[in-house]
Amino acid sequence: MDPTLKRELVKDAFGLGAVAIYFCTIFLAAFRWSETARPLRAAASIPLMIFIAAYVYKRYFAGTKGEGNA
Amino acid sequence: MGFPLLTLLVPMAIAWPMQIVHCVLDRGARETVKWFGFALLYAVIRELLIENTAPVYVMPVGMALPQFIPVAIGWTFAIYVGEMVGGAFTKGRTRDKLPFILPESMKASISAAVVTCLAFSMEAVAVGAGWWSWVPAVAENRWMLHLGFTEMPLFVLLGWAGNGFVYPFVFDFLNDPKRRERYGSFRFLVLGLPVFLFTMIVWGNWLFTTSLKGPAL
Numbered sequence: 001m002d003p004t005l006k007r008e009l010v011k012d013a014f015g016l017g018a019v020a021i022y023f024c025t026i027f028l029a030a031f032r033w034s035e036t037a038r039p040l041r042a043a044a045s046i047p048l049m050i051f052i053a054a055y056v057y058k059r060y061f062a063g064t065k066g067e068g069n070a
Numbered sequence: 071m072g073f074p075l076l077t078l079l080v081p082m083a084i085a086w087p088m089q090i091v092h093c094v095l096d097r098g099a100r101e102t103v104k105w106f107g108f109a110l111l112y113a114v115i116r117e118l119l120i121e122n123t124a125p126v127y128v129m130p131v132g133m134a135l136p137q138f139i140p141v142a143i144g145w146t147f148a149i150y151v152g153e154m155v156g157g158a159f160t161k162g163r164t165r166d167k168l169p170f171i172l173p174e175s176m177k178a179s180i181s182a183a184v185v186t187c188l189a190f191s192m193e194a195v196a197v198g199a200g201w202w203s204w205v206p207a208v209a210e211n212r213w214m215l216h217l218g219f220t221e222m223p224l225f226v227l228l229g230w231a232g233n234g235f236v237y238p239f240v241f242d243f244l245n246d247p248k249r250r251e252r253y254g255s256f257r258f259l260v261l262g263l264p265v266f267l268f269t270m271i272v273w274g275n276w277l278f279t280t281s282l283k284g285p286a287l
Contacts, residue, residue, distance in 0.1 A: 010095065011095040014091040014092040014095065025077070025081040029195035030195050037219030041194045047191070054159075
């Protein structure tokens, strides 16, 4: 694996890992600790998910000639 | 559940250090200390101002930590997510390529949008999970959004958006290499803190007092 890409992946493992922990917390709160409207509460995370997906796309798939941007 | 806020504090206690590692790998230790140090200072001052002037929410009684500590960490976490995403989209767009304050503004605007989305996801579950509750004056105000599945004050979302914009903008503005040469190391305290304080007082108080006038939406 390209060392630069490897470094970026390690970096994002921490950055995106932190966000993943946040999402897990929100989903647990929505589905387990909330008493009403559980799917809707979880669905409130969708706008943030779109941003995170755009971040991943921008970092790894939006580069020229398929090289990614990382 | 004995102490519901733990269900938020424990994951944040893992996620926040992970963000710090990300920042160290991305910018180096010196910049990380600067970014997180001033972010914490900003968040603590903001929270103490809110707590002591216009408290809008109440955290569960019995928390061992003073309320401003987890709140400041939460703010810092949210702003860093915005910073991370905004930074990816504006990478390479420096002052050399774009005029005036456009580089900072672009990044800060994306950051504000991300922080608002994060706030929306969190506010949707927070009251139901028992993480905090709104004081009665807020719960009855006209800016309360009644979404069917939950209720959240609109001004709180705007407050999150404001933080998501102000901190990255001011930090990048003051951290610009040319300003670094011009104003030296103390520019953050000399120039940054008054801007932060002014924003908090004007933005926070205006939003809060406006929200208390009139019937519910």
